[in-house]
Amino acid sequence: MRGNNNNIETLNTSALTILDFWYQHNSTTKNAGTFAARTSALNKFKSFLNSIGKTGLRFQDLNPNIVQQYYLYLSNDVTPRSTKTYMGYFKSVIKQVIKQQVIPTYPVDPFINIKIPTSKNKKAKALTVD
Numbered sequence: 001m002r003g004n005n006n007n008i009e010t011l012n013t014s015a016l017t018i019l020d021f022w023y024q025h026n027s028t029t030k031n032a033g034t035f036a037a038r039t040s041a042l043n044k045f046k047s048f049l050n051s052i053g054k055t056g057l058r059f060q061d062l063n064p065n066i067v068q069q070y071y072l073y074l075s076n077d078v079t080p081r082s083t084k085t086y087m088g089y090f091k092s093v094i095k096q097v098i099k100q101q102v103i104p105t106y107p108v109d110p111f112i113n114i115k116i117p118t119s120k121n122k123k124a125k126a127l128t129v130d
Contacts, residue, residue, distance in 0.1 A: 016059065016103075019055070022042050025096055041085065064109075064110050064112050083116070084116050
């Protein structure tokens with residue numbers, strides 16, 4: 001994640017929470033299916049934050065340890081495919097906040113320790129006559 005590292009003070013003082021931005025980000029989604037998937041991912045992240053007592057998590061408090069905890073939370077709660085999807089949506093929210101220059105980039109990429117295995121393509125099975 002590249003960007004402006006010169007304004008770390010903005011990151012340290014921003015009161016915007018990840019959930020606040022994610023809600024705003026989802027509200028711009030026009031496709032109903034995409035909106036439902038993003039909302040599901042948001043709700044899963046919200047459940048995670050409730051489980052660790054950090055519902056007001058701000059961007060400056062996000063670090064690789066929290067991202068790793070979220071990944072493990074998902075791994076124990078949903079399928080590997082859903083884990084990959086939810087982590088992808090989460091990562092896109094973080095990239096979007098940096099792209100929109102709401103906050104500067106992170107000194108350390110919060111996703112540095114996350115290695116999501118690629119899912120194997122499942123071959124579709126044909127139905128039998130029975």
